[in-house]
Amino acid sequence: MTSSHFGSVKHLIKRFIFSFLPARKDRQALEFTTLLNPKELILFNAQSRVDKKHSYRNVQKLFTLADAPLEPDIVIASALHDIGKIESGFGIFGRVFATCVAAIAGLSRVDDWSRDRSGSIKHRIAVYVQHPEIGAALLDEAESNKIAIAWARDHHKRLDESTLEPSLFATLSRADRV
Ligand SMILES: [Fe+2]
Ligand SMILES: [Fe+2]
Numbered sequence: 192m193t194s195s196h197f198g199s200v201k202h203l204i205k206r207f208i209f210s211f212l213p214a215r216k217d218r219q220a221l222e223f224t225t226l227l228n229p230k231e232l233i234l235f236n237a238q239s240r241v242d243k244k245h246s247y248r249n250v251q252k253l254f255t256l257a258d259a260p261l262e263p264d265i266v267i268a269s270a271l272h273d274i275g276k277i278e279s280g281f282g283i284f285g286r287v288f289a290t291c292v293a294a295i296a297g298l299s300r301v302d303d304w305s306r307d308r309s310g311s312i313k314h315r316i317a318v319y320v321q322h323p324e325i326g327a328a329l330l331d332e333a334e335s336n337k338i339a340i341a342w343a344r345d346h347h348k349r350l351d352e353s354t355l356e357p358s359l360f361a362t363l364s365r366a367d368r369v
Contacts, residue, residue: 220251223270226263230333235270237277245369246270253366265359268339269366272346275326279319289319323347 223246227235235246249269253261281289293301293316305317318325327344338355342363345353350360 217251217254220247220254223247223250223266226267227270228334231267231271231330231335234274234277234329234333238274239277239282241283242273242276245273248369249366252369253362256362256365264336264338265363267336268342269363271326271330271335271339272343272363272367273322273326274329274343275322275324276319277329278325279315279322281315281319285315286319289316292316293320 224232224235235243238246247270249272250266253266253269276286279285279289298320301317301320303317304313305321307314307317323344323346327340330340330343338359341353341355342360345355345360346363346367350357350364353360355363
């Protein structure tokens, strides 16, 4: 066997191994939990499996969109924007149901349901619909950064309704389209 043959085998083995390893940006995304403070980490871990996956996907997309190193505050904002959903305790079907009911009943009526008995279906729908405000309050309590709190509160708003800097709002929105 010639050395060039060994060379090509070595190259193929390397390619084979690297095909199973995440790309550099994916590895950075996988490590985002190291950026969280202890209270943020408790909140992140309280999320359902589906929401954790959504957090990870957001961060992964953010890294894909970025052409410069990302500020940790922005990565945390992207990862934790839907944290308010932990309070409703709804699974996928409950969320679809809550969204449909809210669309039919109207948001102001659903807001009134938040005064219903805690744990009742109406109360849970209201909590789910209010997840942006709830998430912002949870992040404020967790001493999270200003961008994370603002993005949790504004991520279902229009760009002109948000206090976030427009290009940052646009980037975080694009990362959330996953
Ligand atoms: Fe949301
Ligand atoms: Fe989201």
